[in-house]
Amino acid sequence: MGPTPNPSSLEASLRDVVGADQVLTRPEELFVYEVDGLTHHSARPRAVVLPATTEEVARVVKVCRRHEVPFVPRGAGTGLSGGALALGRGVIIECARMNSILQIEPEDRYAVVQPGVVNTDLSKAVLHHGLFYAPDPSSQLVCTLGGNVAENSGGPHTLKYGTTTDHVLALELVLPDGSVVRLGSPSGWPAGYDLVGAVVGSEGTLGVVTEATVRLSPIPERTETLLGIFPDVVSACRAVGAIIRSGLVPAAMEIVDRRTIEAVEASVYAAGLPTDAGAVLIMELDGAAVAVGAQAERTRALSLAEGARDVQVARDEQERQRFWRARKGAFGAMGRLAPDLYVNDAVVPRRKLPEILEAVCAIGDRLGLRLSNVFHAGDGNLHPNISFDRRDADELARVLQAGEEILRLCVEAGGVISGEHGIGTEKREYMGLLFSDDDLEAMKKLRAAFDPTLACNPGKLFPTTRICFEANPKARGYDQVPFE
Amino acid sequence: MSVLAALARELGEAQVGSTPARDSSSELDGSVRPRTGEELATALGVVAAARASVVVRGGGSWDGLGHPMPRARILLETAGLQSVPERGDPEIDSEDGVAHLPAGASVSWISERVRKETGGTWELPFDPVAPTATLGGCLATASPGFCFGHPRDVVLGLETVLATGVRVRCGGRVVKNVTGYDLAKLYLGSLGTLGVIEAAWIRLLPTPEKTACWWVPAADPSQAVEPARRSSARAAAWLSAGLARELEAPRAGMFLELAGDAPAVKADGDWLARQHAAEKLDPAGLDRVREMRARNPGLRVRVSARPSALTRVAAGLSAPGTEILAQPARGLLWALSQDEAVLAAVERSGESYLVEAAPQAVREARELFGESQALRPLQAALKAQYDPTGVLNPGRFAGRI
Numbered sequence: 001m002g003p004t005p006n007p008s009s010l011e012a013s014l015r016d017v018v019g020a021d022q023v024l025t026r027p028e029e030l031f032v033y034e035v036d037g038l039t040h041h042s043a044r045p046r047a048v049v050l051p052a053t054t055e056e057v058a059r060v061v062k063v064c065r066r067h068e069v070p071f072v073p074r075g076a077g078t079g080l081s082g083g084a085l086a087l088g089r090g091v092i093i094e095c096a097r098m099n100s101i102l103q104i105e106p107e108d109r110y111a112v113v114q115p116g117v118v119n120t121d122l123s124k125a126v127l128h129h130g131l132f133y134a135p136d137p138s139s140q141l142v143c144t145l146g147g148n149v150a151e152n153s154g155g156p157h158t159l160k161y162g163t164t165t166d167h168v169l170a171l172e173l174v175l176p177d178g179s180v181v182r183l184g185s186p187s188g189w190p191a192g193y194d195l196v197g198a199v200v201g202s203e204g205t206l207g208v209v210t211e212a213t214v215r216l217s218p219i220p221e222r223t224e225t226l227l228g229i230f231p232d233v234v235s236a237c238r239a240v241g242a243i244i245r246s247g248l249v250p251a252a253m254e255i256v257d258r259r260t261i262e263a264v265e266a267s268v269y270a271a272g273l274p275t276d277a278g279a280v281l282i283m284e285l286d287g288a289a290v291a292v293g294a295q296a297e298r299t300r301a302l303s304l305a306e307g308a309r310d311v312q313v314a315r316d317e318q319e320r321q322r323f324w325r326a327r328k329g330a331f332g333a334m335g336r337l338a339p340d341l342y343v344n345d346a347v348v349p350r351r352k353l354p355e356i357l358e359a360v361c362a363i364g365d366r367l368g369l370r371l372s373n374v375f376h377a378g379d380g381n382l383h384p385n386i387s388f389d390r391r392d393a394d395e396l397a398r399v400l401q402a403g404e405e406i407l408r409l410c411v412e413a414g415g416v417i418s419g420e421h422g423i424g425t426e427k428r429e430y431m432g433l434l435f436s437d438d439d440l441e442a443m444k445k446l447r448a449a450f451d452p453t454l455a456c457n458p459g460k461l462f463p464t465t466r467i468c469f470e471a472n473p474k475a476r477g478y479d480q481v482p483f484e
Numbered sequence: 485m486s487v488l489a490a491l492a493r494e495l496g497e498a499q500v501g502s503t504p505a506r507d508s509s510s511e512l513d514g515s516v517r518p519r520t521g522e523e524l525a526t527a528l529g530v531v532a533a534a535r536a537s538v539v540v541r542g543g544g545s546w547d548g549l550g551h552p553m554p555r556a557r558i559l560l561e562t563a564g565l566q567s568v569p570e571r572g573d574p575e576i577d578s579e580d581g582v583a584h585l586p587a588g589a590s591v592s593w594i595s596e597r598v599r600k601e602t603g604g605t606w607e608l609p610f611d612p613v614a615p616t617a618t619l620g621g622c623l624a625t626a627s628p629g630f631c632f633g634h635p636r637d638v639v640l641g642l643e644t645v646l647a648t649g650v651r652v653r654c655g656g657r658v659v660k661n662v663t664g665y666d667l668a669k670l671y672l673g674s675l676g677t678l679g680v681i682e683a684a685w686i687r688l689l690p691t692p693e694k695t696a697c698w699w700v701p702a703a704d705p706s707q708a709v710e711p712a713r714r715s716s717a718r719a720a721a722w723l724s725a726g727l728a729r730e731l732e733a734p735r736a737g738m739f740l741e742l743a744g745d746a747p748a749v750k751a752d753g754d755w756l757a758r759q760h761a762a763e764k765l766d767p768a769g770l771d772r773v774r775e776m777r778a779r780n781p782g783l784r785v786r787v788s789a790r791p792s793a794l795t796r797v798a799a800g801l802s803a804p805g806t807e808i809l810a811q812p813a814r815g816l817l818w819a820l821s822q823d824e825a826v827l828a829a830v831e832r833s834g835e836s837y838l839v840e841a842a843p844q845a846v847r848e849a850r851e852l853f854g855e856s857q858a859l860r861p862l863q864a865a866l867k868a869q870y871d872p873t874g875v876l877n878p879g880r881f882a883g884r885i
Contacts (some may be wrong), residue, residue, distance in 0.1 A: 108790040108815075152662045165666065166637060181858055187815035189628070189788035190673075191838040191853040192882040193863050197636060197669025201662050221715070245579050247605045247690030288715045288748035295745065347658040351579040379660040380580075419660040427663075434656070434663055442652040442679075443665040445869035449862065461664065 013063040014049050014091070018056050022097070024048040033092050037080040037139075039340055040390050040399075041425050045072070045086035052097045054172060054180060054210040061208065062178035064091050065455060072457045073208040075115060075147025078139040080343050081424030083151065083203045087459035093208055095146050101125050102211070109216045110169055110186050115146020115209050119153075122214070131216040134161035137420070138328060146209050152201030154420035156252040156327065157284075159378035161217065163420065165200040172211035173199060176451035186213050198446060203422050204457045206450040220286035223251070224296035225314040227323045228303040232278035233257045233361075233373065235307035237353035239281055240377045242302045244350050248295055252284040253378030254327050260334075260372045260385070261326065267336055269329025271322050281308070281377065282323050330374040331385070337370060338387035342399050344406055348415035350380040356413055360384050363405050367398040381419035382410065408433060423461045431463050487534045487558060488514045494526050505559050510539060510552060515559035521569055521643060521651055521682040524562075528680065528875065529649025531558060537878045540676035542621025543590060545614035548780070548841050549625060550675050550880035552848055560680065562620050563588045568683040569643050569653075578602035581688045582640060582657055587620025587681045594619060598688060606688035609638045611719075613778035620681045626673030628816060630719035630773060631741065635672055638687045642668045644679035647871035657685045670866070677881045678870040692718070692743035697765040698756050699731065700738040705794035705810040705817065708738040711760055712813040714752045716744040721773045724798070724808040727820075730776070731769055738812070739765065739773050776809055782822035784841040785830050791815050797833045801826055830854065853882035 014023045024030060025047045034042040046069060051057045064071040070090035077084055086092045099116035106129035113122060119140040123132040136155035137143055143153070149171070154163040161167075170184035184196035199206050230236040236255050243250065256264070257279045265275050273280055281303065285295045300311045314320040334341045348356050357373065360382065364371025375383040384406055388399045407417045411433045418427060431440060440462060447454070485493075492500040501515040516538075518524040531538055538560040539553055565588030568574055575584040576598055585594055592615050595608045610622050611629035623642070626635050641655025654667035671679055695718075702708040705722045712720035719741035728736050740756070742749045756762035789797050794817055798808045806821035818840075819826050827850065830837045837854035839846070860883045867885040871878075879885070 105790070105792075107792045110790075152666070154660060154662075158660060162637070163660065163662075165669070175862075181862065182856065183859070185788065185836050186790050187788040187836065189634070189786075189814075189816060189836065191788070191836050191855045192859060193674055193678075193866060194626075194636065194669045194672060195859065195862065197666060197672075200669075201666050218713070241579060244581060245605070247581075249690060288745070288751065290747040290751045291745035294747065347660050349577070349580050349582075349658060351577075376660070380658055381660050414656075415658055416656050416661045416663040418663045419658070420662055422662050423664065431664060436652070438650050439652045439654065440664075442646060442650075442654070442667060442870075446665050446667060446670065446866070449865040449869045 010063065010067040010069060011047055013067070014047060014060060017059045017063060018049055018051050022050040033074070033077070033086070036077045036082060036084040038082045038424070038426055040342070040396060041082040041085060043085040043087050045092045046089040048092040048094050050094045050097050054174065057093060057174045057208050057210050058178045058180055060091070060093055061174055061176065065178060070455050070458045073146065073150065073204045075144035075150070076142050078143040079147060079151055079424065080345065080421040081418070081426040083422050083424035083460055085425055087425070090458070095144065098210065104129070105186070106131060108186060110213055111216055112211060112213045113145050114211060115144060115149070117145045119143050119145060119148060126216055130219050132219055133167070133214060134217045135164045135167055138331060145212055145214065149200050149209050149212055150202065150204040151420070151422045154376070154379070154381070156254050156376060158376065159253060160249055160251040165197060167215040168196055168200050168212055169215055170213035171196055171199055171209055173207040174210055175207045176453065176456040184213070188215070203424060203460050205447060205460055207456060222289040222292045223284060223286040223320070224292050225320040225323050226283040226296060226300060227312045227314070228281035228283060228308040229274055229277045229310045230279045230281060230308050233357050234354045236279040236281045237357055237377060239303045239306035239308060240353060241351050242306050243283070243299055244378070246298065246302060248299060250283050250299065250378060251286045252282065254282045255373065255375055255377040256280050256282070256326050256330060257373040260330050260374045263333040263337055263372065264326050264329055267329065267333035269325050269333050271326040271329070273326050280326065282327055327374060334385055334387050338389055340388050340390045342386040342388060342403065343421070344382070344384045344386070344403050345418050345421040346407055346410035346415055347379065347381045347419035348410050348413045352413045352415070353377060353380060356382065356409060359409055360406055363402050363409070367402050369398055369402055371402065376419070379419060380415070404430070425460060428461055429463050431461070487531060487536045490530045490534065491516045491527055494530055495523050499523065510554060510556055512539065512559045513557045515561055517561040517564040519564045520567055521565070521645065524565065524645045524680060524682055525649045525651050527560065528645055528647060532648050532873060532875050535873060537875055540624070540680055540877055542588070542618035542624065543614065543616040545612065545617045545778070546621060546625045546627070550877070551852060551884050552844065553877055553879050555874065555878045562680060563618055565620065565682060576601045578605060581606055582659065583608070583686050583688055584657065584683060585619055585686055586683050587623070588618055591617050591619055591622060602688070604691055607691045608686065609689045610635070611774070613774055619684060623672055623681050623684060624674065624676045628811065628814065630721060630770065630777070630811070631743070633814065636669055638689070639668050639672060639684055640687055641685035642671055643682040643684070644671055645682055646679050647873070647875040651682065655685060659687055675877060675880055677867060677877045677885065680876065694746040694749040695741055695743045695767065696749050696753050697767045697769055698740045698742065698753060698762045699733055699765045700740050700756055700760050700762040701735060702737050704736070705798055705812045706792060708810070708812040709791045711740060711756055711762070712738065714742070714755065716742040716748045716752045717813070718743040719770060720811055720813060722810040722812050723776070726807045727776055727809060731765070731772060739769055741770055777818065779820055780841040781820050782843060783819070783824065783826055783839070783846070785819045785826060785837055785839050787817045787819065787830055787833065787835050787837045789815050789817065789833070789835040793835065797835060800833050801829050851883070855882065
């Protein structure tokens, strides 16, 4: 990039596009945009701009390009990998004002939404058509669909319904040069390259999504929710393996371990779970009314055979919600334990879950950390949660060490370093655990085709030697990172 | 030294054919048939260094797809790729329901192996139009079968070789993964223009407990959408009257395969009989439908449209001698015709389309990929990044890139 342009000129140009009240530049305004859900990484943006239309987004992007300032799209900021940080004193394009559901087509089962629509609001809006939007990240009450597209978000029901990429049919995208393209179609079978598939999960590095056409799914005729109570997390993992091996495809299989149960039961999310259980396994089956009952019975029998001391079947919706409360309230309950929570995210082959879980817990114990597990067991998607206080430098260092050891463990087991949170700034240095330089160069070719000047959300996904946060885990100086 | 001579030196005489060959549109000087990813990488490295080009072919069932490639002089046959990186033998993990499979293996061979090695618990989720189809060909064309959806739904990871001869991979063996860009999506359906697939990690699907085939009378594709959306409906093909007669049905209607738990299959069958006067069919009908799908009367065009628009699109295409086959719930329709007027009708529909088969003159003269022109610069930029010198199927894809 060239010399630093006159800041007032950039800000004035942005105000010309969206109006003075939609450009934030004061320190106290920018402070809240320094982090996303990964609180120990931060970077202060140069400005935050809140466009209301695609045209405004395009003009904002062109202003940024003219001033040679990087830009970063941002949804609700609930991401857990630092993906929404504005490195290089960039401009954050906050999509909160673009929050309309533009079109609902129940007959063809799709909806067209702006990026700022909250995930769960879409399902609410189509409920009366007997439809729902399937991807259900844990943050679905607040996270936005634009962010979900950027991160290819998953959730508990990914096991049966897939991740966001399986539900996006078309996108309107403002490219990093400010031009606007429409990718895909509501019918979902493009004739050319699958550009929608390439953009979903690209962590906001290929452009700014300003509209998404998403698939709607029919609400199943019947749902059965089971709560398996296990003596330990290993036997719960074995039950997951047995169910997968049998060819059953539950909608969800989630494990909550003893430490999480204790935290939940001591919180406002208390669900009446037995605190002497080693783990609980929430299993949900849905589908044709005539088939689900038998599937639930098979699932129950397999759980008991693998050591469950009890398997309860929800008798009504209220009890189903109670079972889920323990899972969905887990992260909130962790807030009672410590001021910070580090949610790791990795995936292993499902048959490796028992041994990996034991090893993960051993890492936490060895490093003296408060590590608990609540995770998408059916997908092999681990979420070791570490409660900590980032003001304690030593504890933070141990947290980061544990995170790295867990990732290495999962990769050695044939797994990967992210199942749904993305790479962002958090894991970019670990991409080399999985991918060769050639693999990464192949990914950079995609980036180069969309964004040859690397102006859109720079500093994410790819390893860089310019930052060494591993050497200095207390470092918060991402705003010192030069724009690539 | 000629390219073929250089290939023979690097890979051995047995892997190189110097007899002039011909694909559906090109005169070719010879062929190369690598057996491993290493050999594939070596071959492409040699070709790239010579600034030559290849036509990539799997089982050959989609040779006529895409624009002619007059620049290419060498046939790259991928059917010899019978091993996967590192392990060698294909890996079928029945505990996890995933498999690591070589691109050159035929789908029918893999399907049988999956069935045997998993005791029938799992099945390979591909049902190609031709029994000779290779896995790599199915992935490179991303062609929809009947029983299963888009290959993108089941591909977990890919090993590919780029035009420069560099071996790369994306994704992996796990069923959930957002580690890095999802390049597999880009390679799928790219007709081998961005890279040559060496092997793939595939998510297997549970073998259904029960299947049953039905004939559902439906005058137009839109009438067939509701039954095609029944929870156990797996393969659905609405057939216009001429095709329906081949299944001994008097009028247009839908061939529907139900698959799943026995109670659901029975309940849906009862519902079809009650609500739609459906009649049970011999399962062999599915093979007949596959054969219709692969048929090439001169022109075969795939149109992608919203389910509610299929009837309009079909009506616009109807003409003497033109038959229609549709997958109503997936919003897909094929026009089978000898009449080139069907091409103009497809364009008028305003929907996305792909001319899957056409005479040489049409393939040379017309754009075969019916989609927004606004995407051409982006697609050309991708081709330029992944294959800057045009080694892989040059000119075959949309916009002749």
